[in-house]
Amino acid sequence: MATDLLKSDPILLRCITKNEVNLLSPTNQSSVLESNRFMQNNNVLSETDKDGISFRKDIISPPSEQSNDSAAAETLAVSVRNLYLAYEKSHPIISNLNMSVRKGTVYGLLGSSGCGKTTLLNCMVGLKKWDLGEILVFNKRPGATSSEIPGAKLGYMPQDIALYDQLSVKEMLQYYGQLYGMPEKEVGEQITFLIEFLKLPSKSNLIKELSGGQKRRVSLALALVHSPELLILDEPTVGLDPLLRESIWEYLFKMVEIRKSTVIITTHYIEEARFSNVIGVMRKGCLLVENSPDFLLKQFDCNLLEQVILKLCQKATSVAVGNDGKNGIPHSGYNTSSTSTINYSKELMPRDDPINRKAKSSRSKTSYNVREKFQENWELRSRRRTSISMEDSDEKRKAIRSSTMFQRIQALSTVMWLLLFRHPIFTSMTLFLPAIQILLTVSVLGKDPNGMKIGVVNQELPGQSPNCPYQLMEKKTEFLKGIQNKSCDMTQLGCHFMKELNLVESIEAVPIRSLEVADQEVKNGNLWGYIIIPTNYSQNVVDFAVEQRFARNETLIGSRISFKMDMSNYLGAAIAIRSTFEAYASFMKTLAISCGFDPNEFQLPFLFREPVYGNNDASYHDFVTPVIFITVIFEMPMLVTSILFINDRKLGTLDRARVAGLRFKEVMASYMVTQGSIIIGQTIVCYAMVWTIYEFNVMGSMSLFFAVVLLCGVCGASLGLLCGIFFRDEVGVLMFGAFLAPTLLCYEGALWPLEAIPWIPWRAISYASPTTLLCASFRSIVSRGLGLTHSLVWPGIAVMSAHTVLYWVLSTLLFIGKSK
Ligand SMILES: Nc1ncnc2c1ncn2[C@@H]1O[C@H](COP(=O)(O)OP(=O)(O)OP(=O)(O)O)[C@@H](O)[C@H]1O
DSSP states (O other), rough: OOHHHTTTTTHTTTTTTTHHHHHHSSTTTHHHHHHHHHHHHOOOOHOSSSHHHHHHHHHHOOHHHHHHHHHHHTTTTEEEEEEEEEEEEEEEEEEEEEEETTOOEEEEEEEOSSHEEEEEHHHHHTTTTTEEEEEEEEEBBBTOOOTTTTTTTTEEEEEEEOOOOTTTTTHHHHHHHTTTTTHHHHHHHHHHHHHHHOOOTTTOGGGGGSSHHHHHHHHHHHHHHHHEEEEEETTTTTTOOHHHHHHHHHHOOOOOOOHHOOEEEESSGGGGGSSSSEEEETTEEEEEEEEEEHHHHHHTOOHHHHHHHHHHHHHHHHHHHHHTTSOOOOOSSSSHHHHHHHHHHHSSOOOOSSHHHHHHHHHTTTTTOOOHHHHHHHHHHHHHOOOOOGGGHHHHHHHHHTTOHHHHHHHHHHHHHEEEEEHHHHHHHHHHHHHHHHHHHEEEEEEEEOOEEEEEEEEEETTTTOOOOHHHHHHHHHHHHHHTTTTTSSSSHHHHHHHHHHHHHTTEEEEOOOOOHHHHHHHHOOOOOEEETTTTTTHHHHHHHHHGGGOOOHHHHHOEEEEEEEETTTHHHHHHHHHHHHHHHHHHHHHHTTTTTOGGSSSSSSOOOOOOOOTTTTHHOOOEEEEEEHHHHHHHHHHHHHHHHHHHHTTHHHHHHHTTOOOOOHHHHHHHHHHHHHHHHHHHHHHIIIITTTTOOOOEEEEEEHHHHHHHHHHHHHHHHHHHHHHHSSHHHHHHHHHHHHHHHHTSSSSSSSSGSOOIIIIIIHHHSSHHHHHHHHHHHHSSSOTTTTTHHHHHHHHHHHHHEEEEEHHHHHHHHOOO
């Protein structure tokens, strides 16, 4: 019964796979044979029809026969066989689709919104991968090494505008001309012609200044600029005025007639497709029919294509409804209901536009020949056009398609430069922010602190007064003078020590009345801690000096100064304790000299000689500056690259350029070239600002210094590219950037020595991270003046280079993987 239903509807049969035909009656082999015979008969039938006869044999041939017929394949520009594509298993977007587009024809692809037209075109141009089946464009699989698709053989206009807002019309066309490898002179001629033909605004207008319709026309111009052999246009006439739409169709026919180009065009203006040689009607991922408009009008006894499509869809729906229930025929994965039919029908109602009106008025004249009419118009207009001659452009067309990798990299790099140039705020920020960030960080980080408040509870002082008496202050001067006079004052040593403490820049000694008050002050956050000078401290110090080894316990304890610190701020407390030690060492030395002792006896038993690298006054600041520099130079290109890449992807400009032949490795190279030059600019600015202000010297070779910075930036840009592919939008990138900067600083050993990190897994991760060893290399070049071959320099460069290559490989794999 189901077979009968299909027999009565040859069109529907095309949408059902052989397997499905088998399933119609699995136990009855003869019905299968009958079905196959029916398909063959159908071909014969088609051949006998007079209109559109030259196409139909191929078009309606069963796929298996077709693919074996190499002669027929030669005549096809595009051949699609049993195509299947699904994002979710249960819901195929394209299901068992067969399509044949002859060379030198205009093929109108029709179908309701969401039926899969754009997806199919994206597969043809090599932007999307499919799950099953085969697509051949000029007998080669799109994207195959030997295939010139994507490339200059193809002109593609995507559904989205896919233009750079900040470029002018001329720059946009020049970019594509360069991608296609067109000679400069010819690009100029084509620009002049297309601007006149498509009524585009002047060459110098920026795309952002154009109306929606004008942008669409520029987008179409990009597909036409190189007069390709195959034009794939996804709704090129949307929003254009009827006259312009007519002239576009006229131009397409001219291309087909004179250059033997092939055009595949989708349109929602159904009657417009009547101008095509062949139309294909898609519904829910399946091609319902493929034939000449005149044949279909005759076959369905209609005057308008819209009516044909309506009838087709109604039939498809009624059979599918039957399939669902009564006949037990499995439908090919899509859900068809009566509700959807109603919607579909409404959608296919004739639109009130001039082309449709014209079509309506002419519906009775079956002899109406659109092409003839266009031919007349064309001849008339072409007399006025001097800028292009299709007949003599075959040679020019051959000259195209020779764009080299270098030309394509140059084309995209130029565009990226222009875009940066047209975004002065973004570019200035990119150029100056690293320097400002380094300047700000270096200004506040790593210097020795100043005036950290340390309380002094001097229990040696009489009464409740925490302050040393005025005389004692005076005595301090005398005490200092005593060094020269050798006048030894061994009283109130606590006060003298406090004075010494105040001479240390990092500490401000604050006299405190009692231990309780000092405790409270620390708890209130007013003091970093306090020291306690015990009662009779001076006497005990003297006794200890005299008794030495024989000193009593009380003497020992009484000559000790004790600390009570706020250790919750570890770094501050450590600095305060270190400064107190320094003050104490200085105090004891002064005391010894004034009392005629050998100062060496009172000094710590350590001698700091001239350092191997740097000097004894070196601070954390000197250590951290190169680390901050490397981190910023790594992170900034990473963010900029990923944001630019995501923007390019969102605009659709990247995909479009890929269809024009730009390969991913060339995209990567262009990004590296552009980012590389920005990094050089950033380094010069950073060097000028930071190095000049803080008087840092690069002890090593300047060329090695710049090479390391460049490598670091390129590695950051490579990671940015990977992030740009991985993340859907800028939010993900910004969050990753916010995570990356502090993580790198920790793992680089900038905040804490690496030796303090446990080996497994953290220190191993730290050494494997891109910047850790490079920081060491960079510091070695800047502060130690070491060369490339030194064991402190080359490992960092090697690790960074390995990371760069790794990011390139991962980006390529991820990009390929995401092409579906
Ligand atoms: N990345 C994707 N993930 C999941 N589904 C998708 C994706 N891209 C497209 N689709 C779905 O695939 C179907 C076909 O989309 P497509 O853009 O090819 O339709 P179309 O026929 O070109 O529609 P229109 O005429 O409105 O442009 C739609 O249902 C759409 O929701």
